[in-house]
Amino acid sequence: MTDLSFSYLSELRCSKCDERYDADTLQNLSRCCSAPLLAVYDLTALRDELTPADIASRPSNLWRYHELLPVRDPRFVRGFDEGMTPMFGLPRLGEAIGVPRLLVKDEAPLPTGSFKARGAAVGVSRAAELGVRRLAMPTNGNAGAAWAAYCARSGIEATVVMPTDAPTITRSEAALAGASVTLVNGLISDAGRMVGELVGRGGVFDASTLKEPYRVEGKKTMGLEILEQFGWRAPDVIAYPTGGGVGLIGIYKALLELQTLGWIGSKLPRMVAVQAEGCDPIVQAFERGEDEVQAQQDTRTIAFGINVPSPLGGRLVLEAVRATNGTAIAVSDEDLLSYIGRCASMEGLLPCPEGASTMTAVAALRKSGWISESDEVVVLNTGAGNKYADAVAVELPIVQRDASLVDAQ
Amino acid sequence: MTDLSFSYLSELRCSKCDERYDADTLQNLSRCCSAPLLAVYDLTALRDELTPADIASRPSNLWRYHELLPVRDPRFVRGFDEGMTPMFGLPRLGEAIGVPRLLVKDEAPLPTGSFKARGAAVGVSRAAELGVRRLAMPTNGNAGAAWAAYCARSGIEATVVMPTDAPTITRSEAALAGASVTLVNGLISDAGRMVGELVGRGGVFDASTLKEPYRVEGKKTMGLEILEQFGWRAPDVIAYPTGGGVGLIGIYKALLELQTLGWIGSKLPRMVAVQAEGCDPIVQAFERGEDEVQAQQDTRTIAFGINVPSPLGGRLVLEAVRATNGTAIAVSDEDLLSYIGRCASMEGLLPCPEGASTMTAVAALRKSGWISESDEVVVLNTGAGNKYADAVAVELPIVQRDASLVDAQ
Numbered sequence: 098m099t100d101l102s103f104s105y106l107s108e109l110r111c112s113k114c115d116e117r118y119d120a121d122t123l124q125n126l127s128r129c130c131s132a133p134l135l136a137v138y139d140l141t142a143l144r145d146e147l148t149p150a151d152i153a154s155r156p157s158n159l160w161r162y163h164e165l166l167p168v169r170d171p172r173f174v175r176g177f178d179e180g181m182t183p184m185f186g187l188p189r190l191g192e193a194i195g196v197p198r199l200l201v202k203d204e205a206p207l208p209t210g211s212f213k214a215r216g217a218a219v220g221v222s223r224a225a226e227l228g229v230r231r232l233a234m235p236t237n238g239n240a241g242a243a244w245a246a247y248c249a250r251s252g253i254e255a256t257v258v259m260p261t262d263a264p265t266i267t268r269s270e271a272a273l274a275g276a277s278v279t280l281v282n283g284l285i286s287d288a289g290r291m292v293g294e295l296v297g298r299g300g301v302f303d304a305s306t307l308k309e310p311y312r313v314e315g316k317k318t319m320g321l322e323i324l325e326q327f328g329w330r331a332p333d334v335i336a337y338p339t340g341g342g343v344g345l346i347g348i349y350k351a352l353l354e355l356q357t358l359g360w361i362g363s364k365l366p367r368m369v370a371v372q373a374e375g376c377d378p379i380v381q382a383f384e385r386g387e388d389e390v391q392a393q394q395d396t397r398t399i400a401f402g403i404n405v406p407s408p409l410g411g412r413l414v415l416e417a418v419r420a421t422n423g424t425a426i427a428v429s430d431e432d433l434l435s436y437i438g439r440c441a442s443m444e445g446l447l448p449c450p451e452g453a454s455t456m457t458a459v460a461a462l463r464k465s466g467w468i469s470e471s472d473e474v475v476v477l478n479t480g481a482g483n484k485y486a487d488a489v490a491v492e493l494p495i496v497q498r499d500a501s502l503v504d505a506q
Numbered sequence: 507m508t509d510l511s512f513s514y515l516s517e518l519r520c521s522k523c524d525e526r527y528d529a530d531t532l533q534n535l536s537r538c539c540s541a542p543l544l545a546v547y548d549l550t551a552l553r554d555e556l557t558p559a560d561i562a563s564r565p566s567n568l569w570r571y572h573e574l575l576p577v578r579d580p581r582f583v584r585g586f587d588e589g590m591t592p593m594f595g596l597p598r599l600g601e602a603i604g605v606p607r608l609l610v611k612d613e614a615p616l617p618t619g620s621f622k623a624r625g626a627a628v629g630v631s632r633a634a635e636l637g638v639r640r641l642a643m644p645t646n647g648n649a650g651a652a653w654a655a656y657c658a659r660s661g662i663e664a665t666v667v668m669p670t671d672a673p674t675i676t677r678s679e680a681a682l683a684g685a686s687v688t689l690v691n692g693l694i695s696d697a698g699r700m701v702g703e704l705v706g707r708g709g710v711f712d713a714s715t716l717k718e719p720y721r722v723e724g725k726k727t728m729g730l731e732i733l734e735q736f737g738w739r740a741p742d743v744i745a746y747p748t749g750g751g752v753g754l755i756g757i758y759k760a761l762l763e764l765q766t767l768g769w770i771g772s773k774l775p776r777m778v779a780v781q782a783e784g785c786d787p788i789v790q791a792f793e794r795g796e797d798e799v800q801a802q803q804d805t806r807t808i809a810f811g812i813n814v815p816s817p818l819g820g821r822l823v824l825e826a827v828r829a830t831n832g833t834a835i836a837v838s839d840e841d842l843l844s845y846i847g848r849c850a851s852m853e854g855l856l857p858c859p860e861g862a863s864t865m866t867a868v869a870a871l872r873k874s875g876w877i878s879e880s881d882e883v884v885v886l887n888t889g890a891g892n893k894y895a896d897a898v899a900v901e902l903p904i905v906q907r908d909a910s911l912v913d914a915q
Contacts, residue, residue: 157566157590158592177592177594177612177854177855178592178593178594179592181566183567183586183587183588184587185586185587203586205615205617205619206614206615206616206617207615208614208615208854208855209856209892210614210619210890210892233911242892245854246850246854246855246856247854248854249850249851249852249853249854250853250854250855256911258911261904265895265899266892266895266898268900268902269892269895269898269899269900270850270856270891270892270898272900272902273846273847273850273851273856273898273900274850274851274854274856275850275851278900278902279902279903279905279909279911280902280903280904280905281904281905281906281907281909282904282905282906282907283906283907284907287907291909291910291911292911294910294911294912295911295912298912437682438682441655441658441679441682441683441684442658442682442683442684443658444658444659445586445617445654445655445656445657445658445659445683446586446617446655446659447618447655447679447682447683481619481890481892482679482682483618483619483651483675483678483679483890483893484892486674486675486678486895489675489678489679489682490674490678491677491678491681491682491687493677493681493687493688493689494688494689495670495689495690495691496688496689496690496691497690497691497692498690498691498692498693498696500688500690500700501700501703502642502665502667502688502700502701502703502704503703503704503707
């Protein structure tokens with residue numbers, strides 16, 4: 098019988114047809130529908146065992162929610178004490194765009210400087226618990242850096258394939274963590290094909306986005322933390338930079354689980370999927386009223402983390418957006434770049450391009466009236482802006498060592 | 507009468523002759539000795555008012571120690587919910603160097619990716635409270651990025667001067683946060699001279715290291731956190747990358763205040779000041795048994811944050827090291843670079859060069875027998891390795907989009 102004391106994980110279900118799968122053997126996509134599998138927890142049992150007060154008394158990291166995470170044996174949790182990132186107000190930027198109750202959930206403090214560490218912390222720990230010795234994944238950079246770091250920590254061999262356009266530093270992070278890193282002169286979809294071929298030969302676990310069921314569980318902790326930081330109530334809007342969309346899917350999953358536990362009421366935040374104009378397959382499907390996302394070609398955006406032309410979880414993103422009366426919106430690179438500078442100079446927070454895209458989207462949605470002045474709005478800054486040296490480079494004057502600042506005044 | 511409810515700050519004292527100064531007006535170096543001023547708190551009163559249990563019940567950020575910090579009015583605390591960074595074991599690296607009880611206090615999660623955020627959080631908040639509208643400072647990069655960010659948050663105009671060799675990203679961070687940034691073709695000492703000249707003209711507060719009294723109070727929180735994370739007892743050794751040395755001075759100050767409060771016993775950790783062979787004025791003074799540090803010329807190290815040829819707080823660092831039966835040691839760039847890679851591949855943590863210098867030093871001190879196998883040793887990783895793109899760059903193969911990973915196996 099399964100020990101429910103640390104994790105209340107009970108089974109996996111196909112996200113399309115609900116067919117059940119064993120959660121304690123390695124799984125990738127569902128065999129029935131080739132769709133992502135999602136973890137199910139025994140929330141009925143948990144409801145009687147766990148209270149928000151229990152959570153509050155625990156260490157300030159994402160493992161405080163361990164009953165809602167898939168790792169059964171805490172000895173496999175070998176991370177960096179990650180999670181419980183700060184959420185704070187952006188009063189000046191909020192005032193400037195007419196959203197005075199604007200807050201940011203800042204994911205920069207996570208290991209390797211991005212929210213990808215959440216998926217890696219949980220995904221790698223669970224993979225280690227299920228006996229994985231080697232895994233492979235395509236990445237737009239930050240996920241590769243994060244998974245390589247956690248694999249090093251857990252003693253798992255990692256193969257990472259990333260496009261040459263991915264932020265340069267993420268290559269070094271993954272390689273120095275001991276991963277086998279290949280740069281491909283293409284997009285993440287090309288990297289994905291290469292990984293698929295390698296996995297097909299056997300002996301390597303496929304850790305691609307949503308092709309294994311536990312990365313999304315790690316991302317789910319973003320939602321758990323936001324709701325806890327609001328005192329177990331929902332803000333009006335959460336805007337999320339959406340490439341693969343796992344974070345948005347995870348936040349929505351957190352909301353549903355918390356409702357089932359009775360920790361939050363019926364109000365859910367309206368979820369906003371923010372994409373770039375140069376890569377907006379989810380926005381297109383949303384506007385056409387479709388359930389499935391069509392792959393795009395030759396996509397391009399400076400917000401490289403959301404350059405995902407064919408998101409496997411598109412259907413789940415659309416479901417979350419629609420179920421919460423949310424929306425999907427694309428922003429231009431020019432606009433989001435300007436919000437990097439506005440946020441940095443007004444608030445002292447240098448967001449990553451993906452994070453800045455959410456601020457851009459909120460400004461546009463306020464202008465259109467979709468967001469009202471009284472709405473409490475949370476934007477996700479999914480990573481540290483200082484990892485994007487090229488995107489944020491500023492030209493500055495150089496003076497000689499005998500120069501004077503006084504002359505320049 | 508001063509309200510002691512939020513801060514128990516009572517006065518400032520000259521670090522050389524103990525002369526008293528008013529803590530509620532702007533101060534720079536002491537007029538008596540041109541030495542740093544240090545903040546004094548009414549610990550006798552505080553001892554009856556505050557317990558470790560009170561601290562434990564507070565939010566997980568550095569302001570949980572507000573009674574031991576100089577800001578009197580919480581409305582001036584306008585940061586990013588910073589502090590309480592993780593401390594975790596480095597079991598494989600520790601095993602490899604013969605120090606199985608090796609831990610790292612990882613400062614990478616702080617805003618702007620380095621421990622400099624602690625000094626800026628407290629220094630800028632206190633400067634705002636005391637009416638500063640404009641400040642200037644020399645920096646080796648990360649401090650400029652941090653102070654610019656907090657100045658933006660607090661609405662203070664910042665002038666930052668940094669050497670051209672400082673990490674490139676820190677220029678952009680400071681400039682995007684709205685600071686006036688000048689790059690000087692020289693060292694931090696040249697930048698310091700330029701700032702001094704500007705400050706001499708009036709209207710600009712000098713926020714140079716230890717020339718204002720509150721940055722060190724922010725750094726002190728590193729010590730408070732380490733001791734709290736150990737359950738209010740001291741580890742055997744703390745190794746600190748030492749340039750200006752404010753962090754080490756701050757940690758030592760934390761230890762003394764906690765002893766006075768009766769929260770820790772008589773045992774103190776042996777403090778190790780780690781420098782680079784290319785810039786080791788404190789090590790030289792320590793080895794010669796001197797109390798004052800002699801300035802060095804043409805210093806050079808890849809651990810740019812500790813390239814401080816003439817540290818103003820050298821005397822205080824030597825005092826802390828000697829009072830705790832500690833030591834001072836210099837490591838080579840070659841060795842510290844190798845520890846960046848060793849830590850990344852063994853533990854998944856990519857340290858900054860300065861952080862890697864402490865691991866290098868601990869390995870050397872273990873070899874010499876100064877550190878024993880049973881010692882519990884904490885190294886400080888003062889910043890995110892991923893901010894040092896050049897220092898950690900790795901050459902990797904690029905393949906075309908139709909390539910196969912299988913061929914390469």
